[in-house]
Amino acid sequence: MAAPTTDGRVLRGEETRRAVLHRAVGIASVEGLDALSIGRLATDLGLSKSGVFAGFGSKEELQLATVRAARRIFADAVVTPVTDTPPGLARARALCESWLAYSRARVFPGGCFFYEVTAEFDARPGAVRDALAGCAREWHDTVVEALAQARTAGTLRPGTDLDDLAFALIAVLEAANSQAVLHEDDVPYQRADRLLRHLLRAAATDPADPALA
């Protein structure tokens, strides 16, 4: 089952798909998934339009593949690095800081890929919207789980509403990304950093917890 293919032909195909998607996530993070055009990708990468098209089968499938590729990049850049951090308040904080670093470093050239693309598709029913809604829920759950671990560890007050807190944290992160990109300004990130600590401290068992320094 699912033998790791060694067929050179399909390996070559996967390689071009990878190259196409790399370019695609970059374009989409700046101009949106609608601005992805098969012809443009082909020209940029020195491929034929039909070649790119054949690799995905349809425009919508290209968009969905782009979302999946972005999801992987996001997970690697934001979530994976904090698995080192011990569960608890420290990890919750680290997760948020990791997100800020991801936005700040322009892992995607247009800032957060999902901010750009979700705003584009949130009011348009369809497979793309559904995929993005799944990603949003997944990220929300990741934050909630980190907070739940902190509560279990006793570093977060028992009465805390985790969903509300996660909502607030994510709201601050996205606002920082949005304003920083729009105004080409670093201040929003600093504001977000302060507010993050403020929000977590307000819910912490020990307001002087070193994880909130």
Add this chain to the structure above:
Amino acid sequence: MAAPTTDGRVLRGEETRRAVLHRAVGIASVEGLDALSIGRLATDLGLSKSGVFAGFGSKEELQLATVRAARRIFADAVVTPVTDTPPGLARARALCESWLAYSRARVFPGGCFFYEVTAEFDARPGAVRDALAGCAREWHDTVVEALAQARTAGTLRPGTDLDDLAFALIAVLEAANSQAVLHEDDVPYQRADRLLRHLLRAAATDPADPALA
């Protein structure tokens, strides 16, 4: 100077422009300013493509006019209604509630026009981005001013960082809009309402202020 034109020809022209922009803000709030096409607007409104084009001169000018039209609608729907409320904490709260009502009522069919369109253009330098940055700043300043009045009135603690607080409030509002539209769910609005009160209470001189009931 600036005599209110009575020329029937230009009045007719302004009327069609108005009709076009009404449709345009609706489309843009759902699909973005790039999805505005002159041909589509013409077909939808039973006009000729060249007629619509002539009314604006270029695609970009149409986009800019659409942003201006949306700005007016936003001001009328969100800012104007709260001028009744006496300045102070109550007005700051009312301003936020007014925004939530504006998003909830789908004054623009796709949720907040500026959320959709700012995400689309925030990483694309140009006249449209500049116009949107101006709107964002204007809205931010409106919130800060409401908070400043509250501080002057003594209902907000003197040490409060108004910019940080405004940032947090706006972050919560936008997150509510985003999630509510994406998941077709009312809960984000309720969450935002709770968090708004929480944030304002934390900065209030009197945490039991009736304006935060």
Add this chain to the structure above:
DNA sequence: GAGATATTAGCACGACCGTTCGTGCAGTTT
């Protein structure tokens, strides 16, 4: 080697894009 198979190229299609042009028509001015 030959033959099967998967990826890429070349080309053509219909549709729509923003834009330009010449024209007609309604309203204003003289």
Add this chain to the structure above:
DNA sequence: AAACTGCACGAACGGTCGTGCTAATATCTC
């Protein structure tokens, strides 16, 4: 009544879009 102004129209322009075909080109199996 004649001359002028401003809006909207229809037709056409060169481009780009997504998407089908059919061939050519690698790579695998035998």
